[in-house]
Amino acid sequence: MMLQKREVEGSGFRYPIELHEDLSGLREKLESLKKVSRFFIITNREIAGIYEKYLIQEIQSLSVPYTIIYAKPGEKNKHIDRLKKVFHEMVKSDADRKAVIVAFGGGVIGDFAGFVAASYQRGIRFVQVPTTLLACVDSSVGGKVAVNLDLGKNMIGAFHQPEFVFAPMFTLSTLPEKEWSCGLAEIVKHAFLDGGEFLNRLTHVKRSDFSAGSEVLRYCIDESVRIKSNVVGQDEKEGGLRAILNLGHTTGHAIESLTQYKKYSHGEAVSIGLITALLLSRKILGFSDSNLSKAVQIMKSLSLPVRLKEKPADVLTHMEHDKKKEGKTLNFVLLEDFGKPKFGVPVERDLILEVLKFQKGWEELG
Amino acid sequence: MMLQKREVEGSGFRYPIELHEDLSGLREKLESLKKVSRFFIITNREIAGIYEKYLIQEIQSLSVPYTIIYAKPGEKNKHIDRLKKVFHEMVKSDADRKAVIVAFGGGVIGDFAGFVAASYQRGIRFVQVPTTLLACVDSSVGGKVAVNLDLGKNMIGAFHQPEFVFAPMFTLSTLPEKEWSCGLAEIVKHAFLDGGEFLNRLTHVKRSDFSAGSEVLRYCIDESVRIKSNVVGQDEKEGGLRAILNLGHTTGHAIESLTQYKKYSHGEAVSIGLITALLLSRKILGFSDSNLSKAVQIMKSLSLPVRLKEKPADVLTHMEHDKKKEGKTLNFVLLEDFGKPKFGVPVERDLILEVLKFQKGWEELG
Numbered sequence: 160m161m162l163q164k165r166e167v168e169g170s171g172f173r174y175p176i177e178l179h180e181d182l183s184g185l186r187e188k189l190e191s192l193k194k195v196s197r198f199f200i201i202t203n204r205e206i207a208g209i210y211e212k213y214l215i216q217e218i219q220s221l222s223v224p225y226t227i228i229y230a231k232p233g234e235k236n237k238h239i240d241r242l243k244k245v246f247h248e249m250v251k252s253d254a255d256r257k258a259v260i261v262a263f264g265g266g267v268i269g270d271f272a273g274f275v276a277a278s279y280q281r282g283i284r285f286v287q288v289p290t291t292l293l294a295c296v297d298s299s300v301g302g303k304v305a306v307n308l309d310l311g312k313n314m315i316g317a318f319h320q321p322e323f324v325f326a327p328m329f330t331l332s333t334l335p336e337k338e339w340s341c342g343l344a345e346i347v348k349h350a351f352l353d354g355g356e357f358l359n360r361l362t363h364v365k366r367s368d369f370s371a372g373s374e375v376l377r378y379c380i381d382e383s384v385r386i387k388s389n390v391v392g393q394d395e396k397e398g399g400l401r402a403i404l405n406l407g408h409t410t411g412h413a414i415e416s417l418t419q420y421k422k423y424s425h426g427e428a429v430s431i432g433l434i435t436a437l438l439l440s441r442k443i444l445g446f447s448d449s450n451l452s453k454a455v456q457i458m459k460s461l462s463l464p465v466r467l468k469e470k471p472a473d474v475l476t477h478m479e480h481d482k483k484k485e486g487k488t489l490n491f492v493l494l495e496d497f498g499k500p501k502f503g504v505p506v507e508r509d510l511i512l513e514v515l516k517f518q519k520g521w522e523e524l525g
Numbered sequence: 526m527m528l529q530k531r532e533v534e535g536s537g538f539r540y541p542i543e544l545h546e547d548l549s550g551l552r553e554k555l556e557s558l559k560k561v562s563r564f565f566i567i568t569n570r571e572i573a574g575i576y577e578k579y580l581i582q583e584i585q586s587l588s589v590p591y592t593i594i595y596a597k598p599g600e601k602n603k604h605i606d607r608l609k610k611v612f613h614e615m616v617k618s619d620a621d622r623k624a625v626i627v628a629f630g631g632g633v634i635g636d637f638a639g640f641v642a643a644s645y646q647r648g649i650r651f652v653q654v655p656t657t658l659l660a661c662v663d664s665s666v667g668g669k670v671a672v673n674l675d676l677g678k679n680m681i682g683a684f685h686q687p688e689f690v691f692a693p694m695f696t697l698s699t700l701p702e703k704e705w706s707c708g709l710a711e712i713v714k715h716a717f718l719d720g721g722e723f724l725n726r727l728t729h730v731k732r733s734d735f736s737a738g739s740e741v742l743r744y745c746i747d748e749s750v751r752i753k754s755n756v757v758g759q760d761e762k763e764g765g766l767r768a769i770l771n772l773g774h775t776t777g778h779a780i781e782s783l784t785q786y787k788k789y790s791h792g793e794a795v796s797i798g799l800i801t802a803l804l805l806s807r808k809i810l811g812f813s814d815s816n817l818s819k820a821v822q823i824m825k826s827l828s829l830p831v832r833l834k835e836k837p838a839d840v841l842t843h844m845e846h847d848k849k850k851e852g853k854t855l856n857f858v859l860l861e862d863f864g865k866p867k868f869g870v871p872v873e874r875d876l877i878l879e880v881l882k883f884q885k886g887w888e889e890l891g
Binding site: 170171239240242243246247250251277278279280281282303305308309310311313314315316317318396397 | 536537605606608609612613616617643644645646647648669671674675676677679680681682683684762
């Protein structure tokens with residue numbers, strides 16, 4: 160059953176993002192695509208282990224043939240070295256320009272399968288079936304697809320929009336806690352960027368309100384998709400505005416890299432980074448104390464990490480390395496107020512260091 | 526000195542294709558690009574061995590830093606396996622989204638470097654400096670970029686338009702005969718597709734009229750660019766019309782593959798394929814005998830190969846394999862008349878075989 164629907168519309172693309180109870184209805188959506196020669200479902204054995212029977216149930220009666228391709232799970236396998244094997248499987252199954260890829264999984268699968276679709280025979284159509292909260296509210300929306308190099312994450316990629324996004328809520332029932340945090344952090348980020356009624360509503364929810372079927376969850380997914388779609392529709396290829404979606408990510412990426420992607424999920428690191436961004440916003444753009452307290456309260460009631468535990472100097476080093484800007488000023492996305500983001504704000508390293516130290520010791524963070 | 530200029534214009538892109546005497550002026554063109562962090566010149570040692578000193582002379586006084594990256598020469602190195610090394614070199618030189626790639630070479634370099642540009646950090650700008658006739662009249666125009674898989678040529682790629690094309694004519698003075706044929710075949714193809722005054726003019730030229738500085742050459746490059754630009758402007762991503770540019774290529778690819786890319790250059794194989802297409806056009810679309818004779822005369826006076834030397838049955842097998850269509854009808858681009866192409870024309874295998882046999886024995890081909 161379809162629960163909600165949003166359209167993403169930009170220059171040269173328009174597609175629906177649908178929230179469904181489960182996988183029923185996916186077959187009809189796939190059948191609605193014109194002139195498909197074959198579906199290639201890209202997933203991994205972990206996800207397939209839980210959901211493949213439901214997926215097969217849905218697609219076995221398709222009038223178009225399909226092939227399931229298993230990618231290796233995990234961020235480290237969203238790697239340029241993993242592409243060739245998948246391309247070869249596609250060629251061997253006679254994939255032509257009318258083939259359609261179905262990305263069935265979380266953000267790693269979506270990014271990887273999306274880049275396969277973007278580059279196979281110069282680009283074929285694809286569909287996102289996100290199975291994590293992060294993928295529902297963030298990575299499946301907006302067409303950013305990529306793989307990693309040894310020397311950097313998401314270094315090789317494309318902007319390639321899906322034909323539609325079909326998010327089956329029931330897959331969230333098996334989501335680990337870390338993955339909930341991951342998605343919730345991006346939801347909070349969207350609320351900070353938006354600053355409207357959505358943010359107010361978040362002040363009244365707590366972590367336990369979120370479960371696979373809850374009304375609060377649906378509402379938050381819908382609002383996140385609305386906010387992200389609106390930004391992407393205006394600036395698909397990140398010429399400017401789209402950069403605001405990186406709120407919290409400069410510190411987040413540095414923390415992830417410093418802790419070798421082991422201690423925190425992406426969202427947890429972004430969560431800490433959001434606080435850094437707001438503290439910098441207070442120093443530079445006059446973001447108010449009361450707003451800052453409100454943000455901290457929201458994040459704490461969602462059990463999101465807010466305190467910095469790493470050494471400030473180490474975090475700064477990784478920021479500078481990440482941005483290839485040793486010794487120069489770094490640019491941040493900051494907020495004048497909730498709903499008033501500014502991107503490309505230069506910040507001196509001394510101030511970054513001062514704020515990181517404060518975030519490590521600040522009592523309000525509990 | 527700039528000799529000629531054409532604009533390619535389509536939905537969302539517009540750029541000039543300039544024909545220059547030599548490399549002087551390239552520096553100014555590069556300087557005209559806004560906010561460039563670094564130029565990455567991708568070339569190979571064969572080309573660099575001849576032209577690097579002229580290139581360096583031109584770019585050493587650029588106000589922006591540059592790095593030269595050497596790719597391995599030859600079609601077999603336009604390969605997915607060769608990408609990572611180039612990407613790593615770029616990361617190590619701090620390439621960001623404001624980096625610009627300069628593809629300095631023939632079609633292989635243009636395709637390879639173009640795909641690097643299309644996918645590095647989800648797409649950065651690039652510039653084409655074609656050094657072969659084929660690249661001038663065909664591959665540098667229109668944004669088709671790609672690398673090969675072991676299982677197929679140009680299987681992985683993108684549509685990524687350059688910022689400009691800067692074709693230095695003096696590089697053609699060292700072009701081997703086979704490479705002249707390669708470019709001339711595509712020029713003839715464009716003339717057949719166009720059918721106007723350009724075609725008539727070709728009936729009065731011979732191979733020896735073509736040399737690096739000749740007026741005939743300039744005219745033919747300009748006309749080819751005009752015709753190709755016009756098609757690409759209407760249908761960048763080959764949704765339909767752009768397919769007409771594959772005239773002669775179904776047979777051409779089959780001959781290349783059958784002879785393992787050793788006996789014929791791409792253009793030579795296409796040249797033979799053009800005759801196959803015209804013979805099929807005569808059978809199916811009433812293409813006239815007099816037109817056919819005219820085509821043969823033009824191609825013979827340009828010393829282009831026209832006779833089929835391979836076994837017809839083998840050619841057919843490779844066509845079917847190439848198109849993954851064993852036992853089914855194959856689609857061709859054919860001509861009702863010069864200037865009146867039709868794409869997607871289904872042809873029965875028996876008729877293909879009959880025409881290939883005729884092309885092998887036909888006396889008029891000399």
